Amino acid sequence: MKLILTAPVPKLGEPGDIVVVKDGYGRNYLLPHRFAIRWTRGAETQIGQIKRARDAKEIKTREQAEEVRGQLEDFKVQIPVQAGDTGRLFGAVTPADIVLAVKRAGGPALDKRSIEIDKPIKTIGTHSVGVKLHEAVKGHVAVETVAK
Incomplete structure (x- = not known):
């Protein structure tokens, strides 16, 4: 076919x-x-x-990926979430939520498929999330979840 x-x-x-x-x-x-x-x-x-x-x-060259990584390292985005009294979230933060938060903060445009979350974000606090920008370049963005 x-x-x-x-x-x-x-x-x-x-x-x-x-x-x-x-x-x-x-x-x-x-x-x-x-x-x-x-x-x-x-x-x-x-x-x-x-x-x-x-x-x-698409990020075409390694130089472009390095430039975007430099922009992402300076970013700390906040994502308002619903949480219980103990600090546990009702659900989890998704890659689409992270991409939207970076975009709202004035950061570079990312693809949600490039976001790499090691373990699900289900608590209030600051978490480091990986972003695959190029085959050889991986950046990190700090994501802070705050209760609504």
């Missing part, structure tokens, strides 16, 4: 790549989860749009 990826799939490809996979994998996993669309001649024109959007968001 010939498909066009619309999202990054580990060990398969990036958005905009044309891949050939077994019918069952494409029909039962990639298409229902909207990781891919069926390949047609008309869909080939969408590849250019997907690749342009990916290039606009």
